[in-house]
Amino acid sequence: MDVQKLITIALGAILINNFIFSQFLGICPFMGVSKSSETAVGMGLAVTFVMGLASAVCYPINKYILVSEVIFPNAVDNLKFMQTIVFILVIASLVQFIEMFLQKTMPSLYTALGVYLPLITTNCAVLGVVLQNVQNDYSFIESVVYGVTGGLGFLLAIYLFSAIREKLQFSENPKSFDGFPIALVTAGLLALCFGGFSGLNIFG
Amino acid sequence: MNETKKEAGVIQLTVTLFAICAVCALILGLTNMITAPVILQNQERKKTEAITADVMPGYTGVLSQVNYIGSDTTIRSILKGDDGSFVVEVSPKTSYSGNLTLMVGIDPNRAITGISVTQSGESSGLGARASEPEWRAQFVGKTGEVKITKDGGEIEAISGASITSRGVCEAVTSAFAAIDNVSDGPFDPSLVPPSEQPGVGDDLVEMGGVIPGFDGEATPVEYTGDDDTVLSISKAGDMGYIVEVAPTGSFSGTLTIQVGVDTNGKVTGIGIIESGETPSLGGRASEPEWQAQFVGQSGTVAVTVDGGEIEAIAGATLTSTAVCAGVTSALAAVASLG
Amino acid sequence: MDFKKQLKEGLITQNPVTVQLLGMCSTMAITTSLFNGLGMGLSVLVILTMSNIFISALRKVIPSKIRIACFIVVIATFVTVVDLFLQAYLEELAANLGVFIPLIVVNCIILARAESFCYKNSVPAAAVDGICQGLGYTLVLVIMCLIREFIGKGSFGGGILNGGKGIQIFPAEFAVGGMALPVGGFLTLACVIAAMQYFLNRSKKGTKKEEVAG
Structure with a gap:
C-alpha cells in the first residue's frame, strides 16, 4: 500500500482538483443547498458517505464482472460499455437504501436532509468519482480514499460557500445579479483562490 | 402525480422494470456491436501514431x-x-x-x-x-x-x-x-529474449584484454624511457603492446591502468588494474562504455576541459584526468620503443 | 403541441440553464472551445429527444413507484449509445468532453424534463420538447464558449474553424487566460444568467413577479 500515493490522491481531491472548484462536479446541490451552513454540512457529510460507499461497491462490480478477465478473456468482448448504466443504478440503489436506513435509525437527520437525500443520486460528483476511479485504474483502497476525500473536498467547498452566502443575503447587488448570478460570482472567486493550490506538490 | 395504479404489485413492478431493462440492454448490445470494432481501430491507430510521431512522421499504415x-x-x-x-x-x-x-x-x-x-x-x-x-x-x-x-x-x-x-x-x-x-x-x-542491460563494471581486462583478439602470452619488453609512471611494457605478438601505467594526479594516488596500443600507435583499449578512487564516481572509470572513448586515440589524450576529446566522468575529474595522463604516457612509451 | 411556443420556452422563457438553473456542471466545465460546446449541446439534444420519446411512449406502462429508476435506465441507455458513437466516429470530441459524456446521465435537465413533461404528455409533444430544450441548452453553451474563448484565448471557433485552431481575433498574449480556467466558467455563467434575468424582468415591467428560483 503506497501511502505516498494515497496522500497525493487525498490532497488532490480536497485541494488541488477540488470537485467543485476545479472539476465542476456537483454544482447543482452545491448551489441549491448552500443557503444555510447546517444543511450544507449535513449535505456534505451525506455526499462524502455516499461517494465512499459507491466507490467501494462499484470497484468489485467493475473489476470482477464488467471487465473481468476471468469471464471475458478477450478484452474486446467485455462489458465496459455497460459501466455507465450499471454504476448509476448502483448509486441509485445505494441512495435508496441509505434513505430507508436513515428513516428507521436516524429520523431527525432524515427529516433535516429532506428532499436533498434522493438528489444525491443525480449528483455529478458521485458518478464522476466512480468513473474516474475506473479511468485512473485505482486499486480498491485508492478508490475508496479518492471517494471519501473527494466528498471531503465537496464538504469543504460547500461549507465555505454557505458561510459566505449567509452574509450575501444582506449585501446589496445589482438587481439582475440577485440570487444565482451573485452566488456564481462568489463561487468563481473561491475557485480562483483554490486555483492557487494547483502547484501544490509535497512529494516533489 | 396521480397514481393510476394503486395496487401495482411487486411482481408487476419487477416485470415492468425487467422488461424495460431488457429492451435497453438490447439497444446497448446492438450499439456496442456496431461501434466496438471502430473504437478498436481508433485505439490501434492512436497507438501507431504515438509510436511513429517521432520515428516515422506521417505514417498511416498499421x-x-x-x-x-x-x-x-x-x-x-x-x-x-x-x-x-x-x-x-x-x-x-x-x-x-x-x-x-x-x-x-x-x-x-x-x-x-x-x-x-x-x-x-x-x-x-x-x-x-x-x-x-x-x-x-x-x-x-x-x-x-x-x-x-x-x-x-x-x-x-x-x-x-x-x-x-x-x-x-x-x-x-x-x-x-x-x-x-x-x-x-x-x-x-x-x-522475445529477456532484455539484457550491458554489464556495468565489466572491465576490459576481464573481458578479453586491452588488445581485443589477442589471447596469447605477452612478452615483456624493456622500457628505457624516463617516465616513472610507466610500470611495464609487454609485446602482444604482432598486434601491438600492452603498457602498465600508474599515473599521478589521481584521487587516491593508487591508480594503475593497462593500455593496449596497436602497431599504428593507437589505443585499442584500456583497463583499470588497481584503483582507490571513489567507488561511485571515480570507480566509473571501470565502465566499458567510458573506457571505449579511448579506443582509437593517439598522441596526447586529454579530457574535453583540457582541449581533448575524452568526456570526463561527471564528478570525477581527477580520476578522468589521471587516466588520460596514463594513456598519454603509455602511447609515448610505445612510440619511444621505435 | 405548439412548436413555436415550445421553441420560445426552450430558448428563452424556460431555458433549462439560465431560467430553470439545471445542468450547470457541464455548462461551465466544457465551454472552452466552440467545438466542445456545440458537440456537447447537440449530444444532449439527441439524448434528451430520444429519451423523451421513449419515456413518453412508455408512460402508461411505467408504474409510478419505480418511475425514477426506469427514467434512469432509459436515459443511461441512450447516453451510452451516444457515448459509443462519439468514441467511434468523433473520437476527438469524445476525448475533449471526457467524463462529461457519461455524466449526461445525471444532467438534471434530462431527468427534470422526463419527470415534469414526458410522463404526462404525448410522444410528439415530448419529442418537440426535447428538441426545444436541447436547443436552449446548446444556445447557452455556444454563448458561453464564444465569450470564454474570445476573452480567454483571443480566438473564435476553436476546434472547428481554421483546421482546429480557430481564427485568432487578437494575439493570445493580450487574452485573459483566466477565462479558460474554472473561475472564468463561474463568472461567465453568472453574467449570462444575470443578463437573462435582466431581460426577463424588463419584459415584465410593472409586475413584481420574480422569475428567478432562488
Missing part, C-alpha cells in the same frame, strides 16, 4: 509486432508495417549510463525515417541532447552502417557526449542489421 530471429541481444522488439517499413527498438551496449533505448524507423527503401530516444539515463545537458530534433535529424535518409565522424562516418557527435553519440550510431546500425533477421510468422511473445 504496425504489428514480428519475431526477431537474429542473435543481436540488443534488439528489444521489431514492428513491421504492412508496406514493408520497420520500427526497431534497440538498447545499444555503448552508452554513458547503460540505460539507453532508441526506436529507429526504417522505410521500405531501407532508409531511416527518424529516430527517437525512448529511455535515457545519459548525462543531462550533454547526452540528453541526443533527444533534440536537430541532432536526430542527421540520421534521416541514412542507410546501412552509421558512425560518428571520429570513427569515419557522417554523424556529427554531440560535443562532449561522444559515448552517447556512439551508442546511438551503434543502435541504428544494429537496427539495420536486425530487419534482415525477421521471420514472417505470427508474433510469438515467448520468443
